[in-house]
Amino acid sequence: MTSAATATRTARDQRRTLRPTGEERLLAPDDLIVSKTDLRGVITYANESFLRCSAYAEEEVIGRPHNLVRHPAMPRAVFSLLWDTLARGEEVFAYIANLAADGATYWVLANVTPSYDAAGKVVGYHSSRRAPSPGALAAVRPLYQRLLAEERRHTSGPAAAAAGAALLCSVLAEQGLTYDEFVWSLIARGGF
Ligand SMILES: Cc1cc2nc3c(=O)[nH]c(=O)nc-3n(C[C@H](O)[C@H](O)[C@H](O)COP(=O)(O)O)c2cc1C
Numbered sequence: 001m002t003s004a005a006t007a008t009r010t011a012r013d014q015r016r017t018l019r020p021t022g023e024e025r026l027l028a029p030d031d032l033i034v035s036k037t038d039l040r041g042v043i044t045y046a047n048e049s050f051l052r053c054s055a056y057a058e059e060e061v062i063g064r065p066h067n068l069v070r071h072p073a074m075p076r077a078v079f080s081l082l083w084d085t086l087a088r089g090e091e092v093f094a095y096i097a098n099l100a101a102d103g104a105t106y107w108v109l110a111n112v113t114p115s116y117d118a119a120g121k122v123v124g125y126h127s128s129r130r131a132p133s134p135g136a137l138a139a140v141r142p143l144y145q146r147l148l149a150e151e152r153r154h155t156s157g158p159a160a161a162a163a164g165a166a167l168l169c170s171v172l173a174e175q176g177l178t179y180d181e182f183v184w185s186l187i188a189r190g191g192f
Contacts, residue, residue, distance in 0.1 A: 021103035025053060027131035033108060037125045041066045055101040069098040071105060075147035077164030081179055082112060086125060089114055093183045095132055095140040107132050135190035
């Protein structure tokens with residue numbers, strides 16, 4: 001096996017064995033977590049706040065897929081929405097629970113945007129994240145729990161993501177909102 005393949009396997013094994021401890025790490029009000037990725041979502045840059053909150057060293061994150069910090073309680077539907085929005089060349093705002101290397105959970109309000117070269121071609125993605133307000137999280141947690149419960153009824157990943165996305169759409173449609181409008185309604189209420 002090549003050393004790159006060994007590294008990928010080791011990373012995957014580590015992630016599989018990493019379980020949330022239940023500890024919640026709160027971001028400071030002035031924390032701004034930044035990362036950049038290539039077109040496949042492989043991390044090319046992470047700032048000091050990213051490394052501190054995720055408890056990873058820089059060399060452990062650069063070159064790794066961004067699902068390195070994926071939390072098992074996050075519904076797939078949110079990531080489908082994120083990638084679908086980026087594929088349209090648009091920016092996306094999303095509340096995301098992340099899993100740190102030490103098992104702590106840290107919630108963020110993320111803004112993810114395409115990055116363009118001088119010719120206007122998308123060459124990667126950029127994400128900045130801030131601490132979400134407690135009020136926003138009080139609305140987001142039960143929604144995500146509902147989506148996750150729906151997704152867990154399905155054995156295939158794509159079917160789970162589709163079912164979660166359909167439920168997300170219908171729950172928010174009852175309130176007359178898209179996901180983007182839902183996020184902005186929470187920001188308007190409580191600030192991030
Ligand atoms: C710029 C950028 C930032 C991202 N930030 C996160 C993040 O903070 N947490 C996360 O779980 N996924 C993030 N993602 C999405 C991941 O690439 C991935 O889709 C997600 O973790 C779901 O992984 P899975 O398909 O293995 O379930 C980001 C993607 C991009 C392009």
